Amino acid sequence: MGVVIGFTPIDPIKALYWSAVINGVVSVPIMGLIMFMAVNPKIMGKFIISMRLRVAGWLATAAMGIAAVAMFWFMFS
Helix, strand or coil, X not given: CHHHHHCCCCCHHHHHHHHHHHHHHHHHXXXXXXXXXXXXXHHHHHHCCCHHHHHHHHHXXXXXXXXXXXXXXXXXX
């Protein structure tokens, strides 16, 4: 794929930048889904995460969500 992009007019640096932006935005709902799954005993059985990890995981998810919203806010304002 990288060799093919080399022969197109696509700027590889811009492609890397936009793929990172897309990954950052898509990671928020994925992290939320993982957090819901990690605390569900039907899915995890006896291996549900501790309260400390729940707090850390939700804080990380919130930080990523705030960063994504701020990115769009500053991009389009």
